[in-house]
Amino acid sequence: MKRFVLTVLLSAAVTLPEFAFADRGSEAVGAAEQAEAPRKGKSFRNYLRALLPKPEEEAPVTAVDFSRSWIDQQPRAEGGEQWQCLAEALYFEARGETIKGQFAVAEVILNRVQSERFPNTPCGVIRQGTGRKYQCQFTYTCDGRKEVIAEKQAYERVAKVARLAMDGAAESLTDGATYYHTTAVRPSWARRFTQTTKIGVHLFYRQGQRTASN
Numbered sequence: 001m002k003r004f005v006l007t008v009l010l011s012a013a014v015t016l017p018e019f020a021f022a023d024r025g026s027e028a029v030g031a032a033e034q035a036e037a038p039r040k041g042k043s044f045r046n047y048l049r050a051l052l053p054k055p056e057e058e059a060p061v062t063a064v065d066f067s068r069s070w071i072d073q074q075p076r077a078e079g080g081e082q083w084q085c086l087a088e089a090l091y092f093e094a095r096g097e098t099i100k101g102q103f104a105v106a107e108v109i110l111n112r113v114q115s116e117r118f119p120n121t122p123c124g125v126i127r128q129g130t131g132r133k134y135q136c137q138f139t140y141t142c143d144g145r146k147e148v149i150a151e152k153q154a155y156e157r158v159a160k161v162a163r164l165a166m167d168g169a170a171e172s173l174t175d176g177a178t179y180y181h182t183t184a185v186r187p188s189w190a191r192r193f194t195q196t197t198k199i200g201v202h203l204f205y206r207q208g209q210r211t212a213s214n
Helices: 001-018 031-041 043-052 070-072 081-094 099-114 123-129 152-166 186-193
Strands: 179-182 194-199 202-206
Touching: 043 202, 070 099, 070 152, 081 099, 081 123, 099 123, 099 152, 099 194, 099 202, 179 186, 186 194
Parallel strands: none
Antiparallel strands: 179 202, 194 202
16 A cells, blocks of 8 residues: 555656646747746746846936037927927027026926926916916017917927926926026016026026025
């Protein structure tokens, strides 16, 4: 009887490996991969890891060069409604600025999007106003003039700036500013805020009481 039991156990030990890999022809795992794993002596965890799909590599971050020649070399920009609103705002507000200045204006708009004090989309921020002439956040939207994009090359440039800004490609330039004005004017509201920087012909501010050193 003992000899019979021993014979059965030995037979099971011989046949178990064949049973464990009985599904070698299944579609889920290739036969070559299954046969190769035990031979290489990999742990079962590493073996399963090797079968998992490899994560996609992250796209390289674009290093922004704030020059007109660099922006002209970038591919034509595309996007949806929010990108278009930002591109138009940059055209009417900052097309005569340096590329760095255009990025700074775009940053202010996007900083407002992130602030609870303003609407939560670029279009909402740009169109915010009372509906009365010159009673809006961005003058071109309420000055009574028809918005015509006549300088196509300038628009193509600011469209690229808008795309890169929305993609988070550029470094922070304004230290959290949510307001700006040109050096040609001195609005009364500027006295209530902290100036963060000057870029091109624009001064940038964030909310917060000015100090004597500001």
